[in-house]
Amino acid sequence: MAQIFHRSTTFIARLSIFGGAVFVALLGYALYEIALSPWYTDQFMKRQQPVPFSHRHHAGELGIDCRYCHTSVEKSSFAGVPPTQTCMTCHSQIWTNASMLEPVRESYRSDKSLEWTRVNALPDFVYFDHSIHVAKGVGCTSCHGDIAQMPLTEKAGTLYMSWCLECHRQPEKYVRPKSEVFNPYYEPPPGDEQLKLGRELVAEYKIQVPQHPGDVKPLQTCSTCHR
């Protein structure tokens, strides 16, 4: 009786068993990497805006305080996008003929808001409040990245839950003195000094971290953010 399969089939069969296992492992790894890649998360992606507003120029070079435009950041869940009038406080005096700023002037004349493209958007199932973070010593740049170096604004974090939890699990690694919250050039003290300072600040701000193993972790319970 003639053989159904060629001799090489044995090798192919063995290869496919081990190859299958390797393939599945690689596929899992690839999916994980894709999920974390900027291609998928839009991290570091610059967005087209109606006016190419530069945080580097305004917040960095000119040193305008964050709160000059984002007025509600200390009081509200939403930091606030400035009305056109805020832009015009300066731009009615300087760069009044710049063509780049024509949409701003048009908005001012027609009383129709500029429609900015949102860069950082959390899903609706997450409760997020700017005011509490600012009040507890989380600096703007801790989440929004090196805003003083961004000619066009980009998303600095992945906005994944892991990204939130990094700080919610160990706030002492990130909190800063209240005077430095709005400083876009703030550099945390190196290494252990930040941890030391951070622990003091966590205590001072009364950030609720568990004192003993087994304590409830208020910053990490589901309903803290998923209300």
Next chain:
Amino acid sequence: MASEGSQNRLAVTDQDPIIGPGHTFETVTDKISSIVLSRPVTPGWVFGLLIAFGALMLLNLVITLLMIKGVGIWGIRIPTAWGFAIVNFVWWIGIGHAGTLISAILLLLHQRWRTSINRFAEAMTIFAVMCAGMFPLLHMGRPWLFIYLMPYPNPMWMWPQFRSPLVWDVFAVSTYFTVSLLFWFVGLIPDLATLRDRAKHKAAKIAYGMLAMGWRGSAVHWSRYETASLLLAGLATPLVVSVHTVVSFDFTIGIIPGWHTTIFPPYFVAGAIYSGFAMVLTLAIPIRKFYHLEDLVTMRHLDIMAKVMLGTGLIVAYGYLIEAFLAFYSGDQYEIYMMTNRFRGPYAPLYWMLISCNIIIPQLLWSKKVRRNVGLLFILSLVVNTGMWLERFVIVVISLSRDFIPSSWAMYYPTRWDWATYIGTFGLFFTLFFLFIRSLPMISIVEVRSLVHETNEEKAHS
């Protein structure tokens, strides 16, 4: 030979032989493999397959609608958030248990009568677990997020809630499915090689040849085959007990009256085997008739399975009795109300139907005449299947529809889509089963041949 002699006496007591007289290796192989290889496609088979396939398409329709509209198309409304989906899940997974019991535990116990029924009982297990596994996924409402139930590294830094029995379910059922499938496949390998060698068409030769994985029947192959079978049987044995125990935890971990009971695990396992054997009978009786396998699946088999049904049925009856007793003995008003609500509440007819189907009617099996009456046995197996389905309905719905606060009570009514989903899984089950009986040997050729060998030896010695 003394020990073997006593073993044989245990296996072949008084009555009929395990397989019909006059069988040799050749006739066994011919008879079983011819169903797959040379039997023409019969109108009866096509008719059955078409009906099953129609029901499968109904399932397709329901699932599509479910994806579009959500679980609201079912009758589940607060307080009864677990309706047909969970009833059917427990029912289907229970059915699977007989296959594992027959193939694993009875193998370890050297029960030789298992050989003619284990193959299709295992197939039944696998198909039933497929049907069962579908329900919790569909019940989630967003089935495409089922992956959240698995522990895997993810950018949420989240693990499943390991304290939830629903997560234990995922592990129990997926392990069960994997081990059952492996066990079934390993058992099939020598038979697949037989089919490969006997097949006429090139395509069939290649298909069976690939599945047979190069089986040549050498002594080394056989030795490894035996070891693998034993190891897998050892793995599958605890699963017979553990899977339905975990399923029962879905209920017992909850504090709902009628669920929060320590008796659930053993009584669920007994119920699973009870319904499983009923399903094996439901399948075996028509198959042996249509495919003229009366001399391989003999009266002896039906008799033993009926006895197993009777035995496990009595365990289940004991479970019901203790459940009712403990409800009153507890002195807890909610437990007592739950029981009286079962006896006399709006769903009471279903409860009494359950008692009749699972306890009263099966007592007929004490009579040898009934056990030997194939038609009646078939009807009894259907009765038990119905009874076991009602049991899950009673547990799920009666407890949920009336719990602690009367103001939150509400009746549960299944919608037409509930029924369509249930019927649809029958479609899946029977479509797979119809395809199975014509494409794989539904009785293990190898094991029946070894049985022929042993019975011939026995005759020679006596």
